[in-house]
Amino acid sequence: MAVTVRIPTPLQRLTNGQGEVACDGKTVAELLGDLERRYPGIKERICDQQGKLRRFVNVFVNEEDIRFLQGDQTAVKDGDDVSIIPAIAGGAWPVRPISDTLRVFGCQKSDVSSQMYSDR
Amino acid sequence: MSFVLGLKCRECGRLYPKEVINVCEYCFGSIEVDYDYDAIQRTLSRAAFASRPKSLWRYRELLPIEGEPTAGLSSGFTPFFRAERLADTLGVSELYIKDDSVSHPTLSFKDRVVSVALTRAKELGFDTVACASTGNLANAVSSHAARAGLKCYVFIPADLEIGKVVASLIYRPTVVAVEGTYDDVNRLCAELSAKYPWAFVNVNIRPYYAEGSKTYGFEIAEQLGWRAPAHIVIPAASGSLITKIAKAFKELHRIGLLAEPQAKLYAAQAAGCGPIAAAIRERSDIVKPVKPNTIAKSLAIGNPADGYYATKAVLESGGWAEAVSDDEIVEGMKLLAETEGVFTETAGGVTLAAAKKLIEQGVIPRDESIVLCITGNGLKTQEPLVNRLGQAVRIKPSIASFESSLAGQLAGATTKR
Numbered sequence: 048m049a050v051t052v053r054i055p056t057p058l059q060r061l062t063n064g065q066g067e068v069a070c071d072g073k074t075v076a077e078l079l080g081d082l083e084r085r086y087p088g089i090k091e092r093i094c095d096q097q098g099k100l101r102r103f104v105n106v107f108v109n110e111e112d113i114r115f116l117q118g119d120q121t122a123v124k125d126g127d128d129v130s131i132i133p134a135i136a137g138g139a140w141p142v143r144p145i146s147d148t149l150r151v152f153g154c155q156k157s158d159v160s161s162q163m164y165s166d167r
Numbered sequence: 168m169s170f171v172l173g174l175k176c177r178e179c180g181r182l183y184p185k186e187v188i189n190v191c192e193y194c195f196g197s198i199e200v201d202y203d204y205d206a207i208q209r210t211l212s213r214a215a216f217a218s219r220p221k222s223l224w225r226y227r228e229l230l231p232i233e234g235e236p237t238a239g240l241s242s243g244f245t246p247f248f249r250a251e252r253l254a255d256t257l258g259v260s261e262l263y264i265k266d267d268s269v270s271h272p273t274l275s276f277k278d279r280v281v282s283v284a285l286t287r288a289k290e291l292g293f294d295t296v297a298c299a300s301t302g303n304l305a306n307a308v309s310s311h312a313a314r315a316g317l318k319c320y321v322f323i324p325a326d327l328e329i330g331k332v333v334a335s336l337i338y339r340p341t342v343v344a345v346e347g348t349y350d351d352v353n354r355l356c357a358e359l360s361a362k363y364p365w366a367f368v369n370v371n372i373r374p375y376y377a378e379g380s381k382t383y384g385f386e387i388a389e390q391l392g393w394r395a396p397a398h399i400v401i402p403a404a405s406g407s408l409i410t411k412i413a414k415a416f417k418e419l420h421r422i423g424l425l426a427e428p429q430a431k432l433y434a435a436q437a438a439g440c441g442p443i444a445a446a447i448r449e450r451s452d453i454v455k456p457v458k459p460n461t462i463a464k465s466l467a468i469g470n471p472a473d474g475y476y477a478t479k480a481v482l483e484s485g486g487w488a489e490a491v492s493d494d495e496i497v498e499g500m501k502l503l504a505e506t507e508g509v510f511t512e513t514a515g516g517v518t519l520a521a522a523k524k525l526i527e528q529g530v531i532p533r534d535e536s537i538v539l540c541i542t543g544n545g546l547k548t549q550e551p552l553v554n555r556l557g558q559a560v561r562i563k564p565s566i567a568s569f570e571s572s573l574a575g576q577l578a579g580a581t582t583k584r
Contacts, residue, residue, distance in 0.1 A: 056361055057192035066361070092193075102475065103178070103195035107354065112470065114456055132357050133190040134472065 050078055050123050053130040061089045070129075075106060076119040078129060093131060103134040169233045170210075174374055175201040177476070185231070187291060187366075189373045197476065198374045200231040208422040213393055223279050223382035229418055230382070231375045232286045238311045239282020241271045243382050247390035250539070252506040253519075257526055261536040263396065264503075265387050267543070268511050273310045273334065274544035275303035275465075275512075276383055276408070281311045281368060283379035288366035294318060295365040299356035301349050301404065301465045302331030303543055308368060309338035320365065322352045327464060330547040348459055350470045369405075373472075380408050384415025387538055388425055395428035397535035398486075400522040402514045402542055403434040403443045404466040406477025412540075413480040431486040433531070434477060435521030437461035437513075441490035443471055446478045448488055454478060462493045462551040463513040465543060487530050489521035496520055497555050500545060510545035518542075 049069040054062050062068050070085065072078035083090035093104055099119075100106060106113045107130040113121045123129060174183040178196025188198055207228045219225035223243025224236045246266045254262035267276040281304070288296055295318040298308045305321035312319035319340035323332070324347060335342050345352045353370075360367040368376045388395055395416045401409050409432055419425035436444040439461030446454045454474030459467035471477070481488060491499070496513050499520035503509050511519075518539055525531045545552075562568040570577060 053358070057190070057195075092195075101195060103190070103197070105354075105470070110351065110354070112350070112456060115458070130354075130358065132354060133195045134470075 049125060050127045050129055052078065052082060053128070055131055055133055057133075058089055058092055058131070061086045061092070073122060073124075074119065075108065075113055075121045075123060075129065078123055079119070105132050105134045106130070107132065169231075170203045170207050170228050171231050171233070172201045172203050174198050185233075187371055189371050197473070200374055200378055202229065202418075204418070204421050211422055211424065213424055216389065223282060223379065223386075226382055226385045229378075229385070229422075230283055231378050232283065233290050236282070236286050237289055238285035238315050239278055242278040242282045243270070244386060245270050247387065250507050253503065256502065256506055257523055259526060259531075259533045259537060261534075263387075263391070263536070263538045264507060264509065264541055265383065265390075265538055266509060266541050267383065268509060268515065268541050268545070273303070273306040274547065275307065276380070276542040277303045277307035278311070279382050280304070280376045280379035281307040284308075284366070284368035284372055284376035285311050285315055285317065287375040288317070288368070288372060289315065291366065291372070293364070293366040295320070295363075297321065297356065297359075297363075297365045297367045298369050299349070299353040299367070300369075301467060302327050302335075302547065303465055304369065305340075305342070306331065306334045306547075309335040309340040309342075312340060313338040322356050324349050324352055324464075324467075328548045328550050330549060331464075334547060349468050350456070350459075353468075353470075353472075377407050377411060377473075380411035381415040381418065383408065383540070383542075384412035385419065387412075388416060388419055388428075391536075391538075393419075393425060395425060395430040396538040397429065398431050398433065398531050399538045399540065400433045400435055400518050400525070400531075401540045402466055402518045403436050403477055403488075404468045404471065404514075406434075406443050406471045406473035406475075408540070408542070409434055409443075409477040410473055410480050413484065430484060431531075432481045432484040433486045433521065433525055434481050434488040435518045436488065436490045437463040437466055437496060437517055438490040438492050439463075440467045440469060441488075442469060443474045443477050444488035444490040446474065447481050447486075450482060452478060461496075462548075463496055463517050464548070465512060465514045466517060487525065489524045489530075491517055491520040491524065493551070495524075497551055499523070500552070501556070503541070504545070509541060511541045512543035512545050512548040513551060514543050515541040515545070 049071050052068050052070050070078050070081045072081050176191035176196045177199050179194045221244040250262045250264045270278045296312050297320040298304050299322050305323050321340050322343045325344040356367050356370050360371045366372050416428035434443050440459035442454050442457050456470040459469045496516035499516035503519050562572045
């Protein structure tokens with residue numbers, strides 16, 4: 048058992064295309080540390096140089112914004128769901144029409160469709 | 168013919184193609200549409216507008232579409248008028264109302280953003296549109312999608328006013344009532360937009376959608392005789408309208424249609440959900456999320472997407488903010504109706520009540536031009552008015568019944584002969 052962390056699409060390049068990963072930790076901060084150990088480079092995208100969550104990133108534990116809980120000291124336990132979501136407009140990451148996606152990324156349909164539309 | 172160069176991150180300046188992108192993949196900053204303003208300036212003059220249709224598409228060069236507009240061809244260019252009786256009541260000399268409570272076809276300023284969003288969604292190849300909404304946006308997306316022949320899903324908080332639910336259902340979209348606040352709805356839509364290939368107008372195609380709000384600002388400037396007012400009071404939910412009105416004035420100035428605008432912007436929020444007003448009043452750039460508790464449900468966004476930018480726009484303009492109680496909101500709705508004959512929704516009550524307080528405090532001077540932004544229609548939010556208005560006088564169909572029931576009021580009335 049572990050905590051499930053949902054990764055926003057722009058960061059899925061760092062998680063080998065996975066939209067959900069399992070991490071360990073007793074708090075959100077520990078979870079982010081473990082995430083970094085498993086997927087090096089991901090934490091600096093989520094946190095600033097002081098280690099604080101970036102202005103435009105929101106983190107939810109079981110659908111609750113951690114700013115209403117104890118911030119990055121919010122406790123997590125096995126089986127919890129943690130979502131990392133860009134703050135703008137609750138901001139999700141693109142769902143592009145496939146034709147555009149192919150053009151922008153210059154890759155095959157099978158490469159992107161599994162990633163862009165995969166069940167998260 | 169399009170003047171859109173591409174998309175640009177507001178934070179780090181990274182450039183993106185004009186596709187479906189709503190957040191910078193490097194810093195998570197907000198994405199904005201970038202135009203070729205020099206080319207627009209060569210094309211547009213004030214004179215050009217004289218022969219254009221009276222819709223929001225008269226500003227087409229400054230909107231992010233590639234081809235011809237295909238939605239909202241009759242939307243926008245709503246009434247703008249001098250509010251003499253309200254000005255007398257508030258003790259100010261020059262007061263105007265920009266009245267989107269009669270926007271075609273869904274009676275709120277959301278017709279503007281949706282006209283742009285749906286035109287762009289079709290260009291991008293989507294056959295299904297969706298939104299996270301506090302009501303007005305759901306109405307607009309449902310209506311415009313029906314006319315455009317697009318499939319439609321609208322997501323709303325489950326406790327919305329019945330008028331706003333019916334005003335979506337009539338167009339036969341799929342209405343999803345989410346058990347939670349708007350912020351829950353918004354987060355859900357953010358996650359759904361990564362799973363379903365739909366255009367969530369205010370999520371994954373937000374950079375295009377939000378540009379539609381600029382037309383509200385363009386119209387104020389044009390209808391005021393190509394000038395910006397000194398003060399403008401704007402209701403704030405996500406904060407997007409504030410930032411886009413500021414951008415509208417700046418753009419008109421950039422292309423030479425407007426003198427350098429000095430307009431001070433004021434954010435109006437409900438006390439029960441005022442995260443943007445709180446940040447402005449603390450002069451802070453940190454917008455702390457809140458749990459909404461207000462009758463102004465269309466403004467009940469506790470975690471506003473554009474709160475940071477709205478706060479910045481207001482403070483940079485030299486403006487300020489005010490938050491008002493539920494009672495003040497109802498009084499504001501009644502005052503606008505009684506003085507200017509406009510029945511606005513709760514959000515309009517917020518705007519008027521906030522303006523009144525700012526004037527009384529001396530924050531807004533009494534002798535300069537003021538515009539109040541009325542963005543929605545009161546027929547959609549009748550619940551808070553129950554038991555707070557006078558009652559109809561019920562009578563028998565006879566003169567005797569009429570006169571006995573209204574004896575007090577008729578005491579001084581004259582009759583013929």
